[in-house]
Amino acid sequence: MSDRAKNFATVGKSLRKVDGFALVTGKPEFVADLQLPDTLHVKILGSPYAHARITSIDVTAAEAIPGVACVLTHLNTPSTRHTTAGQGYPEPSPYDSRMFEDKVRFVGDRVAAVAADSEAIAEAALKAIRVQYEELPAVLSMDEARREGAPVIHDESDSPGIYDAARNIVADVDIDVGDVKQGFTESDEIVEFTCETQYAQHTPIETHVVLSYLDSAHRLVLRTSTQVPFHVRRIVAQTLGIPMQQIRVIKPRIGGGFGTKQEVLLEDVAGWVSLQTGRPALLTLTRKEEFEASRTRHPMRVRVKLGAKRDGRLHAIEMEATSNTGAYGSHGLTVLANTGSKTLPLYNKAPNAHFYGQAVYTNLPVGGAYRGYGATQGYFPLETAMDEMAVRLGMDPIELRRINHIQLGETSPIFEKLGEGREGVSQTVKSCELPRCIDIGAERIGWTKKRGKRLKVGSWVHGVGMSIMMQGSGIPEIDMAAATLKMNEDGSFNLLMGATDLGTGSDTILAQIAAEVLGVSLTKMLVTSSDTDLTPFDVGAYASSTTYVSGMAVQRAAEQVRDQIFGVAAPMLGASANDLTLRDDAVFAASGESVSLARVCQRAMYETDQFQIGATASCVPHESPAPFLANFAEVAVNTETGKVRVVHYVAAVDCGVAINPHMAEGQMEGAIVNGIGYALTEEMILSSKGRVRNPSLFDYKILGMLDVPPMDIILVESYEPTGPMGAKSVGEIGINGPIPTIANAIYDAVGVRLTQTPFTPERVLEAIKEAAK
Amino acid sequence: MTITLTINGRERKFEVDPGEKLLEVLRREGYMSVKKGCGTGDCGACAILLNGRSVNSCLMFAAKADGGEILTVEGLATGEILHPVQTAFLAEGAVQCGYCTPGMVMSTVDLLTRNPDPTEREIREALSGNLCRCTGYVKQIRAVQRAAELMKDGEPRV
Numbered sequence: 002m003s004d005r006a007k008n009f010a011t012v013g014k015s016l017r018k019v020d021g022f023a024l025v026t027g028k029p030e031f032v033a034d035l036q037l038p039d040t041l042h043v044k045i046l047g048s049p050y051a052h053a054r055i056t057s058i059d060v061t062a063a064e065a066i067p068g069v070a071c072v073l074t075h076l077n078t079p080s081t082r083h084t085t086a087g088q089g090y091p092e093p094s095p096y097d098s099r100m101f102e103d104k105v106r107f108v109g110d111r112v113a114a115v116a117a118d119s120e121a122i123a124e125a126a127l128k129a130i131r132v133q134y135e136e137l138p139a140v141l142s143m144d145e146a147r148r149e150g151a152p153v154i155h156d157e158s159d160s161p162g163i164y165d166a167a168r169n170i171v172a173d174v175d176i177d178v179g180d181v182k183q184g185f186t187e188s189d190e191i192v193e194f195t196c197e198t199q200y201a202q203h204t205p206i207e208t209h210v211v212l213s214y215l216d217s218a219h220r221l222v223l224r225t226s227t228q229v230p231f232h233v234r235r236i237v238a239q240t241l242g243i244p245m246q247q248i249r250v251i252k253p254r255i256g257g258g259f260g261t262k263q264e265v266l267l268e269d270v271a272g273w274v275s276l277q278t279g280r281p282a283l284l285t286l287t288r289k290e291e292f293e294a295s296r297t298r299h300p301m302r303v304r305v306k307l308g309a310k311r312d313g314r315l316h317a318i319e320m321e322a323t324s325n326t327g328a329y330g331s332h333g334l335t336v337l338a339n340t341g342s343k344t345l346p347l348y349n350k351a352p353n354a355h356f357y358g359q360a361v362y363t364n365l366p367v368g369g370a371y372r373g374y375g376a377t378q379g380y381f382p383l384e385t386a387m388d389e390m391a392v393r394l395g396m397d398p399i400e401l402r403r404i405n406h407i408q409l410g411e412t413s414p415i416f417e418k419l420g421e422g423r424e425g426v427s428q429t430v431k432s433c434e435l436p437r438c439i440d441i442g443a444e445r446i447g448w449t450k451k452r453g454k455r456l457k458v459g460s461w462v463h464g465v466g467m468s469i470m471m472q473g474s475g476i477p478e479i480d481m482a483a484a485t486l487k488m489n490e491d492g493s494f495n496l497l498m499g500a501t502d503l504g505t506g507s508d509t510i511l512a513q514i515a516a517e518v519l520g521v522s523l524t525k526m527l528v529t530s531s532d533t534d535l536t537p538f539d540v541g542a543y544a545s546s547t548t549y550v551s552g553m554a555v556q557r558a559a560e561q562v563r564d565q566i567f568g569v570a571a572p573m574l575g576a577s578a579n580d581l582t583l584r585d586d587a588v589f590a591a592s593g594e595s596v597s598l599a600r601v602c603q604r605a606m607y608e609t610d611q612f613q614i615g616a617t618a619s620c621v622p623h624e625s626p627a628p629f630l631a632n633f634a635e636v637a638v639n640t641e642t643g644k645v646r647v648v649h650y651v652a653a654v655d656c657g658v659a660i661n662p663h664m665a666e667g668q669m670e671g672a673i674v675n676g677i678g679y680a681l682t683e684e685m686i687l688s689s690k691g692r693v694r695n696p697s698l699f700d701y702k703i704l705g706m707l708d709v710p711p712m713d714i715i716l717v718e719s720y721e722p723t724g725p726m727g728a729k730s731v732g733e734i735g736i737n738g739p740i741p742t743i744a745n746a747i748y749d750a751v752g753v754r755l756t757q758t759p760f761t762p763e764r765v766l767e768a769i770k771e772a773a774k
Numbered sequence: 775m776t777i778t779l780t781i782n783g784r785e786r787k788f789e790v791d792p793g794e795k796l797l798e799v800l801r802r803e804g805y806m807s808v809k810k811g812c813g814t815g816d817c818g819a820c821a822i823l824l825n826g827r828s829v830n831s832c833l834m835f836a837a838k839a840d841g842g843e844i845l846t847v848e849g850l851a852t853g854e855i856l857h858p859v860q861t862a863f864l865a866e867g868a869v870q871c872g873y874c875t876p877g878m879v880m881s882t883v884d885l886l887t888r889n890p891d892p893t894e895r896e897i898r899e900a901l902s903g904n905l906c907r908c909t910g911y912v913k914q915i916r917a918v919q920r921a922a923e924l925m926k927d928g929e930p931r932v
């Protein structure tokens with residue numbers, strides 16, 4: 002533990018979640034758990050075609066069914082263009098979506114919606130809608146998208162923000178450091194890899210769901226499962242064309258998000274139903290609909306070329322990415338940019354670097370934000386190429402990383418050149434324990450004992466691999482979070498935050514930060530999070546922002562409240578405010594004399610110079626300090642069947658001070674297991690017509706308890722001087738590790754390089770056979 | 775048709791459609807801890823105890839449960855006093871979003887009732903039908919082990 006973290010009373014402790022009691026006792030805390038009388042059930046009709054124009058749509062039979070309240074189509078709903086990406090305003094995603102449109106662009110795209118007294122009636126009504134389609138030629142792969150004469154997916158004239166609509170190009174990024182061509186000429190060794198990643202989904206166990214209703218003032222209330230309540234309010238107002246003040250968004254407990262709920266997907270439809278009918282409306286995606294029509298990780302093809310000097314120093318890095326954003330450009334530009342901006346700074350010593358890429362439209366499922374956000378796709382080829390470079394140079398892969406990775410006090414030109422779809426912000430690294438992460442991880446996996454040994458057990462061959470990585474903590478100069486803290490006369494505090502706990506435990510760790518500043522126990526913090534009427538603004542839970550950005554807002558609010566408390570307590574203790582300290586629910590003077598917080602607040606509320614002790618503070622981060630991670634895996638590869646088994650996974654991570662170690666570990670454990678699934682089993686399989694062929698949790702295989710290998714998560718503490726209590730964020734980084742780490746371990750075991758995820762038995766076996774030729 | 779269920783110790787009668795699933799009936803009647811994650815028997819979010827055994831309520835027709843005894847997570851704690859399985863899940867940090875938690879807890883109660891001292895392998899097998907996307911299962915496995923210890927130490931059993 003860092004020295005500065007040693008003296009914390011509340012921070013650094015694995016305290017129980019503030020919402021834990023409600024969750025383990027099954028209290029009705031989630032969106033669909035609130036039952037309102039007279040609620041309408043909303044169902045959506047999805048397109049059967051990947052690309053088609055709707056030539057006519059007849060809803061008379063559907064409307065005539067008893068119990069149907071309304072049927073929505075492009076003919077009777079607002080047509081404002083917007084993006085469904087819940088990003089800061091102005092969003093860097095194109096405004097290429099409408100609530101409903103006379104054109105459909107992927108199988109499952111919205112055609113119409115029905116609201117009825119029951120789900121069964123709504124489903125019957127969907128079947129009664131008569132739609133005539135004119136099927137259009139479809140773009141069903143990344144390669145077809147940019148081909149001369151390819152069908153134009155967004156041929157409408159009113160969608161701003163598309164880079165080159167006529168060529169199906171959503172976004173284009175191109176940045177240079179030094180002269181990469183020259184750099185390769187000057188290099189002694191060159192390695193090049195192209196890796197492809199698959200369509201994959203977040204699969205939170207709670208699917209997307211929203212309940213809308215009108216309150217007593219006839220305002221629209223959206224109780225919704227979202228990571229971005231404030232962006233929901235703004236984008237729904239824009240989409241429906243109603244004043245923002247008419248909307249209140251409430252985020253209750255959320256059943257997981259992982260990025261898919263950084264999307265304003267259903268709120269417009271449910272909200273419009275309530276506005277039209279005056280009745281509550283519940284819209285829940287079935288698991289099948291979630292697979293077909295929500296969001297995915299952008300599949301990518303990423304090529305990495307590395308040039309190094311004979312001694313191992315990287316001299317040139319080139320990364321070229323092509324991203325498939327599907328039918329709509331949600332997060333298209335920013336995920337693409339992140340593929341470079343979150344990976345290339347890791348190897349900051351290369352004087353020459355080039356990142357370029359394009360995101361293209363296809364008539365396939367839509368990409369979106371997904372934990373890792375492009376970095377996952379970028380680290381696969383980068384860390385594979387590093388592994389190969391080590392082999393070529395005859396170096397230990399660990400050594401090669403050691404001499405090339407970014408260090409404390411250093412910077413990278415990439416920070417400034419490439420940011421959130423635009424220029425970034427320059428920064429130097431102020432905390433970095435990556436060298437220790439590597440040491441600890443190598444020791445724990447048994448690196449020197451196992452590397453290159455190819456231990457055979459029957460037809461299983463063992464190997465070990467490693468990779469390193471960094472991510473960020475929020476989006477500098479763009480994100481903004483605020484928190485309000487007010488004191489009650491029993492010495493408790495209301496902590497009101499826009500920060501969005503989607504199961505991550507942020508309510509708890511943010512309350513721990515406030516409790517630490519104020520010298521009280523966690524039980525004195527009464528947390529209210531994410532209600533646009535009650536809590537101050539926060540961009541929401543994405544980009545690993547919550548601990549670092551929202552945490553700093555909370556810390557500042559708490560510090561202001563502390564100063565107000567000192568102001569009131571000073572005359573009570575006959576001391577100067579500067580000499581006071583807070584601990585154990587009381588204010589202490591240097592003399593040792595104390596007064597309880599309850600007494601202080603009573604005086605402020607009822608006795609002298611009365612006022613409400615309380616403050617609101619904000620944070621706009623000026624940098625995005627990176628958490629660092631060293632991954633190690635031991636795998637066993639069955640040379641007969643091609644099956645890959647992860648035998649042991651070790652992740653040593655530097656996330657600054659862990660505010661709540663259990664929860665920081667939990668973020669890592671969940672992300673890594675998700676990443677292992679992404680590496681080995683998870684894949685959305687698409688038919689030749691663009692339909693998802695495995696839209697169920699039976700056919701789309703996420704890992705269960707039997708599939709999870711023994712894991713060691715080691716928190717290697719540093720102290721981030723710009724972070725709240727020394728903390729950095731840790732929500733995303735873990736998911737980037739498994740793919741390259743497992744790929745490198747497979748290479749160590751059987752000498753083949755896998756370049757396409759997931760590493761299914763068929764692919765592995767094929768690669769082994771290919772290599773034997 | 776009318777069915778009779780004893781839910782969390784209380785006998786109740788319900789009107790149900792023959793095609794209605796137990797999950798839908800339980801949620802309609804206010805047992806909101808019973809979650810739907812798939813509706814196809816693949817995730818375990820809807821797991822409850824029927825006559826002491828864990829079942830996925832999304833697959834079962836309500837009519838088939840007629841006359842049965844049902845325990846949901848709402849019926850597990852006694853006021854503020856948590857069941858040891860609930861305590862263990864909280865103490866080990868095994869709850870993130872909590873959406874899988876009711877099903878996970880009920881399947882754990884079932885396991886520990888049948889097998890008070892399970893090996894790690896037995897835990898993994900017993901809970902393999904309960905999917906969790908948040909935790910990576912590490913802390914959940916530890917929570918089950920801790921719950922087994924708490925229950926051995928004489929904490930109240932169901």
Ligand code: FES
Pocket residue numbers: 809810811812813814815816817818819820821830831832833
């Ligand atoms: S909802 Fe019953 S198993 Fe998923």
Ligand code: FES
Pocket residue numbers: 206256257504868869870871872873874875905906907908909
């Ligand atoms: S805690 Fe979120 S699904 Fe298990």
